Amino acid sequence: MPFPSPLPPEFGAASAQERLWRSLYFYATYRLLLGGVFLFLLYPFSNELWLGGNDSPLFFWTSLSYFFIALVGLVVVRAQLPSFTWLLASMVGVDIVCIALLADASGGISSGLSVLMLVSLAAAGLVSRGRTTLLYAALASIAVLLQQAHSVLTRGVAPELFMQVGLLCVAYFAVTWLALLLAKFATQSEQLALSRGVELSNMAEANRLLIQDLPDGVLVVNEHGVVRQSNPSASRLLEIEIDSSSEWALTELSPLLADLYAMWRTEPHPTHTTLNVPGQPSPLGVRFLPVQREGFWGAVIVLEDTRRIQEQAQQFKLAALGRLTASIAHEVRNPLSSISYAAELLREEKRTESRNRMLQLILSNVARLNHMVNDIMQLNRRDRLHQESFDLHAQLPGLTNEIIQPTGLPKKTLKLTLDGALPVCFDRGHLEQILWNLCGNALRHCRQQPGSVTLRGWCENGHTTLEVSDDGSGIPPEAVPHLFEPFFTTEASGTGLGLYISRELCEANGARLEYRPTETGGASFRISFGGTNEQ
Known part of the structure; x- marks a missing residue:
């Protein structure tokens, strides 16, 4: 359901030009209908309406010519062939000449046909929207005055009718000026509406972009x-x-x-x-x-x-906890070194079996505490990135051999499947630490048979994905929501920081680590390298 796209810059000009031609088309249609009405009313109603009373042939040929000229004008307007300004001027000029001739053939000012020029002048004022329309009003006034003078000189019409002609000329200018004002107001309204439309369209586009990126x-x-x-x-x-x-x-x-x-x-x-x-x-x-x-x-x-939201709240808590644990880890490491050194000295002295057990207990707990301190120190190094672009084909084969070698398991236990090119942009050290954690967990909990642990990589739609899965007993459903919480572990010897640190390092490199249960009952962890990771 997409939002409307923003309006192009040329939309306003194109729409205004189309509206002008549409208005001119309506005006041309009116002229054609007017010419048809004159032809239709000429013979059946000529006596009652005094049409062509002074000169019937002039009225007929003028009506016929006006009809065909209006028809040609309508076709030309539909084709939008000549210049708009010249076409409008020619149409108004033909109206002035033809209506003046029709009025002269029907009795002059008393026929009332000269009033039809008001429609042409008003249409010209609304369509042209320029002061040249006043020129049309002046030409119409001259035509009416010449027609009335011709009637007075040739037909003996009373000169007093010049008063009516003068009033009609004033009406020509008044209607033309009013049409210009209305056209100016309409133009301003159109520009305002277009401006508001562009603003609304741009706001809609901004809202669309904002909504698209919302989490x-x-x-x-x-x-x-x-x-x-x-x-x-x-x-x-x-x-x-x-x-x-x-x-x-x-x-x-x-x-x-x-x-x-x-x-x-x-x-x-x-x-x-x-x-x-x-x-x-x-x-x-x-x-x-x-x-x-x-x-x-x-x-x-x-x-x-x-x-x-819970993760964000947890991040705030862990930020403060991280500063505290970093200082604690620094203080704990020194005593641990002293204890470890003292225990090693005791091992060199003459000792009994019970002392050996106590020394081994001290050393194992020192190793565990030292491992926990190292994990805690890693929390403050997630932002120290050294990203580089490389293909996982060049990194993973040697790394998998290093991971499985300390376990003493056959190499076939860890199966590596890579489909096509797998380009990523990642910190190599971070990636190695993540895979050590994920593959180490999978090797400890799998059935330790050939292919029990699978490390699979593929690239789809430009996004590289890496998945570590095993055939073990899986993770209890009640433990899934807490997998990536710090210090949560299901093993007595674990620190509960491996998965948490792995996810933190993934997010620091713009990737995402998530748990996905498998149909066979084992566990699966997927790393999605998205966005900035593909170069």
Whole structure:
């Protein structure tokens, strides 16, 4: 459901020109109808209407000529062939000459036909929108005065009728000037409307770009529950591909969300609620924002990823915790070194079996604490990036050999499958640490058979993806929401920082690490290299 695109710069000029030609087409149609009316009324009603009373042949030939000239003018206007200004001038000039001849053939000013020039002058003023229309009024006045003078000299018409002719000439100028004012007002209104239209279109484009990049899902729904607009986050959160080229009913996207919308329509308060979407580990926050100014039009439905909000809150907490743990780790490391050194000295002295057990216990716990300190120190190094572009084909084979060698397992236990070129832009050290954590966990929990752990990479639509999966017993469902929390572990000997640090390093490099359960019951972790990672 895309937003309207912004108007091009030439839209205003093109639309104004089209409106001028359309107005001229209506004027040409009026002239053709007027000529047809003259021909139709000439013989049946000529006596009653005094048409052609002074000179019937002149009236007939002038009407016939005017009709055919108007017909040709209509065809030319449809084709938009000559210059607009010259075409309008020729049409108004023909009207002035023909109407003056028709009025002279029907009795002059007393026939009333000279009033028809008011229509032509008004049309010219509205269409041309220039002061040249006053020239047309002057020409019409001259034509009427000449026609009246001819009637006085040749037919003995009373000179007193010049007063009526003078008033008609004043009316010509008054109507022309009024048409110019109306045309000027219409032009200003059109320019204002066009300006507002461009502003609204640009605002709509800005809103579209803003909504498209929002991490929260946005659905614009009308009063009938039809989705008018949406963004990619809504498709991701609802786990359905929304086709922007067609309209979707809210019931088709999510029946549960449609029910919440119907309930909110009947009782608009509260506007905040939650929605459980199958496949999502946590419920979605739903907000309904009514769109109404003059009656209810619809609503904007905002889908909030509560997991992301929780992660942000956790990030703030961990930022403060990271500063604290960094200082604690620095203080703990020195005593650990002293304890380790002292234990090594004790091992060199004469010792009994019980002392050996105590020394081994000290050394194992020192190693565990030292490992935890190293993990904590890594938290403060996530922003020290040294990104470089490389292909995973050149990095992974040697790295997998290094990972499996300390375990003592056969190399066939870890299966490497790479499809095509896999370009990424990543910190090599960070990638190695991430894969050490993921593959190390998979090797410890798999069945330790050939192919038990699979490291697979592929590239689709320019996005490289790397997946580590195993055939173990999987992760308990109750532990899934806490997988990436710091210090959460299901092993007694684990620190609970491996997965958390791996995800932090992925995000620092613009990638995303997520857990995906497998159909066989094992665990699968996927690294999606998106956006800036492809060069």
